[in-house]
Amino acid sequence: xxxxxxxxxxxxxxxxxxxxxxxxxxxxxxxxxxxxxxxxxxxxxxxxxxxxxxxxxxxxxxxxxxxxxxxxxxxxxxxxxxxxxxxxxxxxxxxxxxxxxxxxxxxxxxxxxxxxxxxxxxxxxxxxxxxxxxxxxxxxxxxxxxxxxxxxxxxxxxxxxxxxxxxxxxxxxxxxxxxxxxxxxxxxxxxxxxxxxxxxxxxxxxxxxxxxxxxxxxxxxxxxxxxxxxxxxxxxxxxxxxxxxxxxxxxxxxxxxxxxxxxxxxxxxxxxxxxxxxxxxxxxxxxxxxxxxxxxxxxxxxxxxxxxxxxxxxxxxxxxxxxxxxxxxxxxxxxxxxxxxxxxxxx
Ligand SMILES: NC(=O)c1ccc[n+]([C@@H]2O[C@H](COP(=O)([O-])OP(=O)(O)OC[C@H]3O[C@@H](n4cnc5c(N)ncnc54)[C@H](OP(=O)(O)O)[C@@H]3O)[C@@H](O)[C@H]2O)c1
Numbered sequence: 368x369x370x371x372x373x374x375x376x377x378x379x380x381x382x383x384x385x386x387x388x389x390x391x392x393x394x395x396x397x398x399x400x401x402x403x404x405x406x407x408x409x410x411x412x413x414x415x416x417x418x419x420x421x422x423x424x425x426x427x428x429x430x431x432x433x434x435x436x437x438x439x440x441x442x443x444x445x446x447x448x449x450x451x452x453x454x455x456x457x458x459x460x461x462x463x464x465x466x467x468x469x470x471x472x473x474x475x476x477x478x479x480x481x482x483x484x485x486x487x488x489x490x491x492x493x494x495x496x497x498x499x500x501x502x503x504x505x506x507x508x509x510x511x512x513x514x515x516x517x518x519x520x521x522x523x524x525x526x527x528x529x530x531x532x533x534x535x536x537x538x539x540x541x542x543x544x545x546x547x548x549x550x551x552x553x554x555x556x557x558x559x560x561x562x563x564x565x566x567x568x569x570x571x572x573x574x575x576x577x578x579x580x581x582x583x584x585x586x587x588x589x590x591x592x593x594x595x596x597x598x599x600x601x602x603x604x605x606x607x608x609x610x611x612x613x614x615x616x617x618x619x620x621x622x623x624x625x626x627x628x629x630x631x632x633x634x635x636x637x638x639x640x641x642x643x644x645x646x647x648x649x650x651x652x653x654x655x656x657x658x659x660x661x662x663x664x665x666x667x668x669x670x671x672x673x674x675x676x677x678x679x680x681x682x683x684x685x686x687x688x689x690x691x692x693x694x695x696x697x698x699x700x701x702x703x704x705x706x707x708x709x710x711x712x713x714x
Contacts, residue, residue, distance in 0.1 A: 373397055374673045375435055377460070379404035379427045379451055380442035381414045382532050384465065387634070388442050389418060391666045398673050404430040406532070427451055431458040437676060438463060438488075444535040445543055449474035452489075456481045461488040463672050467551050467696065468689030470543035475690035482686055490672050490682045491689030493555045494664035497671065499657035500640050501556060504615055504626050507653070508560055512646050513619030519560045519600040520616040521553035524608040525633065527586070539583045546572075546696040550588055550604050554695040555688065557592060557600035560617060565595025571708035572699040577607055590699045611635075621647040634662055 376392045378385060381403055392400045400418050404427040405411035415423045424430040431439070431454055439455035440463045441448060449469045455462050456478065468491050469475045482489035495501050508516055528536050528548060535541040542548060558567075570592045574585035589603040611633045617624040623645045630638040638660045642653040657663070674680040698709040 372677065373399050374676050375399055375401040375437045376440050376669075377402040377404065377430050377433060377436040377438070378440045378442065379430060379455075380444075380465075381405045381410045382442065383529060385442035386413075386417070387662060387665055388440055388669070389414070391662075391669045392440070393418070394666060395669045395673060397677070398669055401435050402430050402433050410532075428454065431455060431460070436460055438672060441465060444531060444541050445470060445547065446535070446541040449478065452478050453481060456485050456487050456489070459485060459487070461490075461672075461676055463490045463492065463668070464689070465492040466689065466692070467543065467547035468686065468693050470547065470693075472690065472694055472697065475686070475693055479686040479690065488672075488675055488682060489686040490668075490675065491684045491686060492668060493552060493684040493688065493692065494661060494668045495552050495556055496559060496683050497664045497667040498659045499655050499663075500626055500628060500642060500659040501615065503642055503653060503655060504617060504624055505559055507624060507644055508617060508619075512622050512644055513617055513624060514621030514647070515598075516561055516564060516617055516619045517598045518616075518618045519557045519598070520614065521556050521600070521602050522614045523549065523553065523604045523612070525549075525604075525606060525611045526609055527606045537581070537584060544583070544696065544700045545585050545606075546574075546588060546590075546699050547693065550590070550602050550699070551692045551696050553602040553604070554590075554592070554600075554699075555684070555692045556615070557602060558691065558695075560615075561594055561598055561600060563596075564598040566713075567695070567711055568593045568595050569708045569710045570695060570698045570702055572702040574703045585703070588699075588703075590702070592695065628659065630660060633660075635660060636662060 400421045402422045403414040404424045439460045572590035574588040576582045577586050586606045592600045611630045613628045615626040626642045628640040702709045
């Protein structure tokens with residue numbers, strides 16, 4: 368740690384989402400962007416222009432040799448997550464790694480092991496947990512408003528994914544699968560909401576594509592996750608729609624919650640959102656004072672990492688949490704391919 372107690376971030380990946388990370392770090396009290404690892408000379412030049420005080424590297428290994436870093440923030444195409452995070456942990460830095468943690472469970476396990484061996488924090492970017500809206504749903508469930516939760520629906524209807532640099536998001540070798548892109552967040556949310564309802568027993572999933580030459584790129588995806596306690600979650604997404612509209616519905620033995628978020632795009636700073644709560648007797652609209660959306664949650668995520676590094680707070684999403692969601696996505700993909708549910712072995 369620096370003697371000034373500013374947490375010094377080295378950001379690797381200055382693409383569409385990496386630029387928002389840089390912005391969020393620079394806005395966060397007690398954090399600063401000290402170095403940026405870009406790839407092409409064009410993104411290096413863009414990083415240099417936007418953050419003239421930061422050192423710019425076009426080789427991530429050179430960035431990791433920089434002595435002025437406390438945290439390495441990794442916002443790279445998903446197939447590079449394991450390799451670069453491993454190097455960052457081995458260099459002795461804490462890591463904030465974007466989701467999906469890795470493309471395989473072996474790689475997830477490897478990172479968890481090395482983070483433990485090196486006694487470094489490994490935070491995974493499932494930022495929805497920090498949302499004022501999705502977090503309020505969790506709070507009301509935990510307060511017992513719905514009774515025992517029995518059903519969780521997390522549904523997203525949106526426009527198609529961005530291509531990503533060099534088209535990586537549309538290349539199955541580099542993206543892994545599309546469940547790992549966005550439904551992974553919803554598995555994480557559903558698990559969070561159903562905490563205490565037992566371990567997952569099975570997942571059954573279906574998907575299809577509107578791209579005849581690329582059936583592996585699934586525009587529509589739906590999964591049912593059955594929990595040991597008898598509750599279940601439905602995670603559903605379509606990329607064949609417009610704008611960005613996410614819904615969460617939770618019902619329980621007593622009441623129900625209905626939360627929704629809409630924006631012209633995922634990264635709007637002007638969303639509309641609402642939360643209705645029914646405790647079995649009275650239906651109320653719950654005020655959500657703080658703006659919510661991934662840009663806001665990203666800022667909260669950086670602030671959370673700063674607090675974790677300065678030992679004031681645990682991580683909101685750990686490597687173990689990230690691994691759980693990767694496991695669920697891989698099992699869901701297996702179910703899509705086989706046409707059968709995947710049954711999990713008892714831990
Ligand atoms: N949590 C969330 O809500 C959320 C939202 C969006 C994305 N993500 C995740 O964030 C990651 C990045 O997504 P993105 O949308 O930002 O992708 P992107 O726009 O394609 O950006 C990726 C960047 O990585 C750079 N890059 C590639 N190889 C590199 C290397 N070896 N060293 C340094 N930089 C390298 C590319 O550089 P060039 O441009 O120079 O080629 C590009 O700028 C993905 O894992 C994605 O799943 C998470």
